[in-house]
Amino acid sequence: MKILLLILGMALVTYLPRLLPAIFLDRFQFPAWFQTWLKSIPYAALGALIFPGVLLVDKEQPLIGLLGGAAALGLSLLNLHITLVMAGSICTVLLFQYFFV
Amino acid sequence: MLANDSQLKRGIQAGLPIALGYFPIAIAFGALAGQAQLSWLEAVLMSCLVFAGASQFVGVSLLLAGTGYLQIIAATFFLNMRHLIMSLAVNDQMRGFPPAWKRGLSFFITDETFALLTLGEGENSPPRTAAFIAGLMITAYLGWVSGTLVGGLSAGFIPAQITTGMTVGLYGLFIGLLVPAAKKSRPFAVIAVLSMVINWGLGHWVESGWSVVLATVLAAGVGVLIIGGEE
Numbered sequence: 001m002k003i004l005l006l007i008l009g010m011a012l013v014t015y016l017p018r019l020l021p022a023i024f025l026d027r028f029q030f031p032a033w034f035q036t037w038l039k040s041i042p043y044a045a046l047g048a049l050i051f052p053g054v055l056l057v058d059k060e061q062p063l064i065g066l067l068g069g070a071a072a073l074g075l076s077l078l079n080l081h082i083t084l085v086m087a088g089s090i091c092t093v094l095l096f097q098y099f100f101v
Numbered sequence: 102m103l104a105n106d107s108q109l110k111r112g113i114q115a116g117l118p119i120a121l122g123y124f125p126i127a128i129a130f131g132a133l134a135g136q137a138q139l140s141w142l143e144a145v146l147m148s149c150l151v152f153a154g155a156s157q158f159v160g161v162s163l164l165l166a167g168t169g170y171l172q173i174i175a176a177t178f179f180l181n182m183r184h185l186i187m188s189l190a191v192n193d194q195m196r197g198f199p200p201a202w203k204r205g206l207s208f209f210i211t212d213e214t215f216a217l218l219t220l221g222e223g224e225n226s227p228p229r230t231a232a233f234i235a236g237l238m239i240t241a242y243l244g245w246v247s248g249t250l251v252g253g254l255s256a257g258f259i260p261a262q263i264t265t266g267m268t269v270g271l272y273g274l275f276i277g278l279l280v281p282a283a284k285k286s287r288p289f290a291v292i293a294v295l296s297m298v299i300n301w302g303l304g305h306w307v308e309s310g311w312s313v314v315l316a317t318v319l320a321a322g323v324g325v326l327i328i329g330g331e332e
Binding site: 004005015018023026037039040041043047057079085086087089093094097 | 122143150153170178184185186195200203206207208212266270274275276278279280282290294297300312319320322
């Protein structure tokens with residue numbers, strides 16, 4: 001039962017940062033540079049989310065994650081559908097794990 | 102403007118890759134929660150109420166290590182600071198929505214729903230209606246919650262190697278969204294690579310949750326310097 005307190009606490013502190021911009025963003029008039037900053041956020045965030053995290057897919061073998069990421073890079077350069085890019089990276093990793101581990 | 106029904110349907114379609122990517126990872130989470138003495142119901146409840154993969158994995162891992170509740174909640178809070186920045190970008194797209202909708206939909210902001218909403222192209226970038234965003238987010242949510250249920254009930258039956266191999270799927274999602282978008286604009290491509298370098302460098306000094314936040318804020322700041330304020 002005590003675990004419910006932990007879950008509720010985690011739920012609260014996770015929702016708070018998601019919620020704040022929903023309350024405040026409309027109330028301010030932002031300068032033009034802030035709009036540029038906002039538009040840059042997705043590129044910066046995705047860059048940071050991808051690297052070096054992708055190397056930790058298989059914590060013992062960074063090369064496995066690197067290969068999975070490289071497969072995704074190659075497939076996305078071909079403008080394939082996102083599901084195919086995901087499937088390609090998963091198959092690459094499973095294949096290399098099967099052969100090398 | 103399309104009718105709400107078809108907007109909802111398109112949102113669900115856009116959310117499917119995320120749900121598919123979440124599913125195996127949520128299975129792994131459900132299994133790990135079982136090891137930490139959480140019942141399958143408690144694991145599902147956590148996925149329903151928290152809906153943040155990284156936080157849930159860290160929370161349950163700390164629980165396994167015997168960490169106190171307050172410390173776990175504090176760790177979760179800091180890990181989620183990146184959602185504050187992501188929520189700014191998502192709410193920028195929801196300007197003009199009724200306040201209750203914005204507050205409700207913001208609950209579902211994750212790395213992945215944020216990435217799809219901000220960088221998605223083609224069929225993933227129709228006009229931003231509440232129906233489209235809701236369809237996308239609820240689909241992702243159901244993928245996460247249902248995966249947790251399967252993992253909680255089948256703890257130990259699914260080989261760990263398969264689920265760890267599948268975690269690369271979400272990196273595939275990120276890369277598959279970032280590359281086509283960055284290909285169209287050199288400044289944005291520079292920002293993405295710069296952010297990788299900053300994050301990698303900072304990773305040696307600060308916790309990864311913070312280095313992601315700092316790299317995002319700094320690299321986007323450099324974006325302002327490169328692009329200027331007029332766009």
